[in-house]
Amino acid sequence: MAFSIRTRLTFWYVTLLTVSLIGFGVAFSYSLFKIFMYRVDNQITSVANMMVHTVLKPTGQIFLPNDFDIILERFFGIRTSGNYIQVLDAHGTVLAKSSNLENTTLPISQDTYHAALKGLTSYEVVSIAGKYPMRVITLPVILNQKGMVAIIQVGDSLEGVQEVFQSLFSIYIPAIILAVITASAVGWFLARKALKPVAEITDMARRIGAENLNERLNIAVPLDEIGRLASTINEMIERLEKSFKQIKQFTADASHELKTPLTILKGEMEIALRGKGEPVHLKEALRSSLEEIDRMNYIVRNLLDLAKMDVEREALPREKVSLDRALTERFEHFRRLALDSGVHLAILRNRHLVVYGDQVRIGQLLFNLIDNAVKYTPNGGHVELSLDEEDGKAVVRVKDTGVGISAEDLPYIFDRFYRVDKARTRDVGGAGLGLSICKEIAESHGGTLEAASEAGKGSTFTVRLPLADAAGPA
Ligand SMILES: Nc1ncnc2c1ncn2[C@@H]1O[C@H](COP(=O)(O)OP(=O)(O)OP(=O)(O)O)[C@@H](O)[C@H]1O
Ligand SMILES: [Mg+2]
Incomplete structure (x- = not known):
């Protein structure tokens, strides 16, 4: 009971x-x-x-x-x-x-x-x-x-x-009974008084749901245990509210991102249908449509990746991944592309370091960072890659002399769908998901991802991952 x-x-x-x-x-x-x-x-x-x-x-x-x-x-x-x-x-x-x-x-x-x-x-x-x-x-x-x-x-x-004992007991025993009765009453009353804020918190917390997450518990209690409980609950509601907002924002952004190519696709089709049916025009419409489909495909794939990582976090495959080899592979992949866009891509330092994790995801992390660096660095610029050990961690740096990111934008670049220059990046084809995927990968491997940048000068992205020896397989 x-x-x-x-x-x-x-x-x-x-x-x-x-x-x-x-x-x-x-x-x-x-x-x-x-x-x-x-x-x-x-x-x-x-x-x-x-x-x-x-x-x-x-x-x-x-x-x-x-x-x-x-x-x-x-x-x-x-x-x-x-x-x-x-x-x-x-x-x-x-x-x-x-x-x-x-x-x-x-x-x-x-x-x-x-x-x-x-x-x-x-x-x-x-x-x-x-x-x-x-x-x-x-x-x-x-x-x-x-x-x-x-x-x-x-x-x-x-x-x-x-x-003497008889009179002592005849006084003491009733006195005990009286004291106990009084104490019960006073104790009951005091307990009620002390626990009243708890009852208030319960009532208020019960009223707060998904629809009114902006509300907070407002009870006038001093900063005692109950006061701390109330403020802890408030902090929790705040975090919930933030997560809810993020989810709403994410859904809105995702729909918007997919809507644009769909609208374009629809337009192309209509024009093609209304046209004279000349093969040149039809081919042009098809080519343009395929581009939009590619773009949609890209977005959906990235979205799927993010969703998968949210679910899989605990169940990531843990195998030995040679970081230096992964970096070399990515370097080889981008060498041609960089050359074409006039960017000098180089590996400054590459040490043999091993981490525990998912080979494919780590490859994806390096891919996205180098892809950004090359993409956001104009002709004649430099992109330098390095891998070294610092404080017992493997540290990958992707440094570029590109367009950089302003201080106002820097805090948001890891948010899903965040792009600094929406108009410009559409040409480059980005959806604003790459860095949020990178961050997710780094953190799910027990590591971190940081960005330092100055607008107009260039950016440096730093990944820190625990080394295989220190971390051990999960
Ligand atoms: N190396 C960089 N130099 C300058 N700006 C960058 C760099 N990397 C990222 N950014 C900025 O941060 C934004 C977010 O990057 P992110 O990789 O998440 O998206 P994206 O590259 O636009 O698209 P995606 O990676 O999904 O194809 C970019 O749109 C760009 O504005
Ligand atoms: Mg990117």
């Missing part, structure tokens, strides 16, 4: 309080009882010792006056009036006792008697019918020559002690 935090808090609080109060009561009563007993024992011991001197003659005989009480009174005065006194012979037979014992005697158990025979003094609490419980000392009278000649017993009623 699930109890609310409020119930549990109150329960634990009250249980703890009850246990502490009872524990305190027990410890206190026990100490008090010990103190009382100590005092009673002291008193009966001194009376018993005096009795020894009274009844034992120097000759070793036991002197017992006829009127035992008179002797008692003469020697001990009023003080003994409360004590019950009894003298027994060595066999345990009562020889004399104080009159307040009336027709009863102080009991002596076998154990106590045997202890006395051995010369040991005993203290015990005994009960006599019709009287209060009594504390009794049993003191053997020992003579060196004869051994034990008599036993003195002195008792004191525990009436006073019993009364």
